[in-house]
Amino acid sequence: MPTLQAAWRFGRDVSIHGRFDGLQDGLFxxxxxxxxxxGLNMLVRIKRIYDEPEAEDGERILxxxxxPRGCRKEKAKLDAWMKDVAPSAELRRxxxxxxxxxxKFKERYQAELKDNPxxxxxxxxxxxxTVTLLYGSSNRxxxxxxxxxxxxxxxx
Numbered sequence: 001m002p003t004l005q006a007a008w009r010f011g012r013d014v015s016i017h018g019r020f021d022g023l024q025d026g027l028f029x030x031x032x033x034x035x036x037x038x039g040l041n042m043l044v045r046i047k048r049i050y051d052e053p054e055a056e057d058g059e060r061i062l063x064x065x066x067x068p069r070g071c072r073k074e075k076a077k078l079d080a081w082m083k084d085v086a087p088s089a090e091l092r093r094x095x096x097x098x099x100x101x102x103x104k105f106k107e108r109y110q111a112e113l114k115d116n117p118x119x120x121x122x123x124x125x126x127x128x129x130t131v132t133l134l135y136g137s138s139n140r141x142x143x144x145x146x147x148x149x150x151x152x153x154x155x156x
Contacts, residue, residue: 045132046145053077058130063145068136084118087144102142109147
């Protein structure tokens with residue numbers, strides 16, 4: 001299985017070190033990243049809810065506002081469903097997973113996250129254990145979990 005390792009720096013004391021596994025149809029099946037900021041390290045993974053749960057997932061948190069189609073709750077093995085950190089219904093409908101709207105979606109979703117008190121609970125969980133952000137979208141690169149992980153990295 002191909003693996004790509006990468007590192008990003010945001011400012012002088014925030015960095016992300018990532019491992020992307022399982023290239024399928026030009027998309028990576030999983031993203032693991034360690035988010036470091038001012039001495040705080042968080043391991044945040046991103047994964048489709050339809051992928052098999054794994055021991056290294058840690059705490060599995062669904063970050064969709066709607067329950068993913070065809071996914072049984074027993075099979076998902078969720079620890080939490082954090083609807084309140086998902087994009088608003090209006091933003092989700094507007095985006096409609098259209099790649100040409102991705103940049104604007106990211107901008108608008110980050111604006112929603114800035115004033116979202118539910119994010120504190122997610123930060124607390126990620127600060128103490130591995131967290132896997134689960135999403136239902138078929139697009140592994142353009143979904144809210146990617147934006148959420150980046151947002152956590154920027155503001156942890």
